[in-house]
Amino acid sequence: MKTEHLYSRRFFLKTAAAFTALAALPSTVKAFYQEVKNFIVPAKQTLPLVVTINKKEYQLSADTRTTLLDLLRENLQLTGTKKGCDHGQCGACTVHVDGERVLSCLTLAAMLPGKKVTTIEGLAVGDKLHPMQQAFIECDGFQCGYCTPGQIMSAVACVKEGHTRSVAEIKEFMSGNLCRCGAYNGIVESIQKVAR
Amino acid sequence: MKPFAFTKAESLPKTLSAKKETTQFIAGGTNLLDLMKKHISQPDELVDITSMLSDKIEAHKKGIRIGAMVRNSTVTLDANILTNYPLLAKAILAGASPQIRNMASAGGNLLQRTRCPYFYDITTPCNKRQPGSGCSAVEGENRMSAIIGYSEQCVAVHPSDFCIALAALDAAVVVTQSNQKNSTIPFSDFHRLPGSTPQQDTNLPANALIHSIEIPVNDFHKNCAYVKVRDRDSYAFALVSVAAALDLKGNTIQEARLASGGVAHKPWRWYEAEQYLKGKEANAVHFKEAAAMAAKDVKPLAHNGFKKLMLQGAIETALQNCLTT
Numbered sequence: 001m002k003t004e005h006l007y008s009r010r011f012f013l014k015t016a017a018a019f020t021a022l023a024a025l026p027s028t029v030k031a032f033y034q035e036v037k038n039f040i041v042p043a044k045q046t047l048p049l050v051v052t053i054n055k056k057e058y059q060l061s062a063d064t065r066t067t068l069l070d071l072l073r074e075n076l077q078l079t080g081t082k083k084g085c086d087h088g089q090c091g092a093c094t095v096h097v098d099g100e101r102v103l104s105c106l107t108l109a110a111m112l113p114g115k116k117v118t119t120i121e122g123l124a125v126g127d128k129l130h131p132m133q134q135a136f137i138e139c140d141g142f143q144c145g146y147c148t149p150g151q152i153m154s155a156v157a158c159v160k161e162g163h164t165r166s167v168a169e170i171k172e173f174m175s176g177n178l179c180r181c182g183a184y185n186g187i188v189e190s191i192q193k194v195a196r
Numbered sequence: 197m198k199p200f201a202f203t204k205a206e207s208l209p210k211t212l213s214a215k216k217e218t219t220q221f222i223a224g225g226t227n228l229l230d231l232m233k234k235h236i237s238q239p240d241e242l243v244d245i246t247s248m249l250s251d252k253i254e255a256h257k258k259g260i261r262i263g264a265m266v267r268n269s270t271v272t273l274d275a276n277i278l279t280n281y282p283l284l285a286k287a288i289l290a291g292a293s294p295q296i297r298n299m300a301s302a303g304g305n306l307l308q309r310t311r312c313p314y315f316y317d318i319t320t321p322c323n324k325r326q327p328g329s330g331c332s333a334v335e336g337e338n339r340m341s342a343i344i345g346y347s348e349q350c351v352a353v354h355p356s357d358f359c360i361a362l363a364a365l366d367a368a369v370v371v372t373q374s375n376q377k378n379s380t381i382p383f384s385d386f387h388r389l390p391g392s393t394p395q396q397d398t399n400l401p402a403n404a405l406i407h408s409i410e411i412p413v414n415d416f417h418k419n420c421a422y423v424k425v426r427d428r429d430s431y432a433f434a435l436v437s438v439a440a441a442l443d444l445k446g447n448t449i450q451e452a453r454l455a456s457g458g459v460a461h462k463p464w465r466w467y468e469a470e471q472y473l474k475g476k477e478a479n480a481v482h483f484k485e486a487a488a489m490a491a492k493d494v495k496p497l498a499h500n501g502f503k504k505l506m507l508q509g510a511i512e513t514a515l516q517n518c519l520t521t
Contacts, residue, residue: 044199064202064242067229087230088296100269100298106229107299108222110202111244154295161294175430176293 051112053078054122068104068112069093072119080120080149084178091177094150095119101157103176120149123156132156135190143181151177155191164195197232204244208405211243212374215403221245223265224300226292227308235318236309236325249303250408253277259412261370264303264405268358269294271302281411283441286422287361293431303406306359306369306386309397310352310461311433313337323349324394331394334497340435343494343503345460350394351497354387354462355433361422363463364439364455365411371400372407380410387462394461416441416453421517423510424457434458436506440514442478449473449482454490454511459503466490469511478519480512487511 045064050057053076062071069086072078072095084092086105093104096118123130132155135141142148154177158164163173170188179187205211205221215221220239222228223246231237250263253274260281262271271277272285288297314320314332321329333341333351341351367383387398400406420441426432437457443450452473454466469486476482491508 042199045201047202064200065197087233088226091293091295094295101295102299103226103295106226106296108202108225108229108242110242111222111225111246157294163294172430173294176295 047110049109049113051109051117052115053117054119055116062109064108064110066109068095068097068107068109068117071109072104078119078121082146082149084147084150089178090147090150091154092147092150094153094177096153096157099160101154118153120153123152130156131194132159132190135193136187139189139193140183140186141190142179142183142186147177147179147181151179151187155187155194158191159195164191167192198235198238198240200239201241202244203241205248208248208372209374209376211245211248212372212376212403212405215243215374216241219243221405223249224267224304226296226300227304231309234316236316245405246301249301249405257413259410262302262409262411264301264408266302268292268297268300268302268305271358272297280413280417281365282417283361283365283420283422283439284358284411286420287357287439290422290424290437291357302358302409305356306362306406306409307398307400308355311355312341312352315352324352324390327393327395337499338497339499340433340458341497341500342460343496343500343507344464345389345462346497347390347392347394349392350390350461352390352394352461353458354397354460355457356463357422357424357434357437357457359383359387359463360437360439360455360457362409362411363465364441364453365414365416366453367412368410369400370407370410371404373401374403378407383463384465390461397461414441415443415450419444419518421514423514423517425506425510436503436510438507438510438514440511440518442473442515442518444478447478449476449478452486454486454514456490456507456510459494459507466511468493473515478515480516483512483515486515 046061047064049060049062069083072081081095081104082092084090088103088106094101095104097115132152158173163169167188170191218240220242222242222244249265251265252263253266254261255276268288272288277284312333314322315324320332323331331350338351342353363383369381369386371379371381385399388396422439424434424437426434434457439455441453452470454469456464469490472489473486487508490511491504494504496504
């Protein structure tokens, strides 16, 4: 008479195989995920970069897609420059390239070699604030402060360009910097103070 | 953004002949990077052409030549332009912000893509972005859309202010092709109407680059104005804009130029109104008549009927401003 065993040989083999597979799963899943990712997401391309920021030279390797804004904030931890809209509509990311105000969110890092970048971190001399930074404090040129680094970089350029002959002119030439707290009057006063 | 290879152009002929369909040239980048972030433009290769193009404004006896790489802000500061072609500076100063004008190139300004909200929203159909998918604006939110020269396939408007002044001043676009020969395209032929191929904004040949912009000598420098009506007083695209220029002898109009932005897929010239003004006294009655003549041809869509009166008012104001500036 054949003995009825509770577990057959086939059952044992199947179960053992399943457990082995389960134990190996984390690495298998990871590999599978990588394979799918490589298939769907094209490999990123990097390039070596030499950039001069606040009079300091940096040698880096960056994704070709990196904007100056992301380079500053993510790669160099210079987080004074703010990301507002990331689409050139708010001015929060304003920095100077070769002394001219530009939007760092619409500047490719790859196009910077040979140029000199100045950010809000590069305005003060040691502990001595830039006159525009001092004026923003004295004239209440901000409330929450998020747009302020961009406002100050733009304001410094506005004075340098000489667009300070009237309140209307200052407002027109500062229109690329939005302030959702509405500190505009203080900002205009700060610029007038420095321009005098 | 989709990953891409980045190279710096080293020779113009090589760059032009090596251009593939998935290659994009980058100069100022103020429009292109935005489009790439939104996945509207997805090049495999980006070629930096900034060192290949002229960044000079040169005067010659027939007019003035603006190199394709001249920054927008440079145009507004050039002494020759401010004296002899002030309309160009007025138009540029009415657009974008100081930061963007510092970055954007003259050539790139001509190649700006529309700001139609459906073109920017990749979840909606748009014939310009995805040919054959349909136009969401024609029956949708079309407050900002065209009122003349549009088709069932596209009602988008051209976004540039500089181009409106260039159209008014009968400029021409000098184009370098891959055989290194230069050819000239009259400004009125450079931008297209949408027709059944709205994906194509301009008549710039494939594998070609804008070399420079030529503006002929004219007598409009004393009496010209740019009026831009928009939702916000500064740093906004036009609902309607008007570039007006008068050549006056005493108070008699010798020649008149009227062009508009915010109304069509390309800078729009009001030839009939210009013709009407020729030989007339420069006064409010004639300006009003000219404005009405231009506005009679427009066919607003469901949400932009207001643009007809706005256009009429903007033309009258621009012509009046020609006399005071």
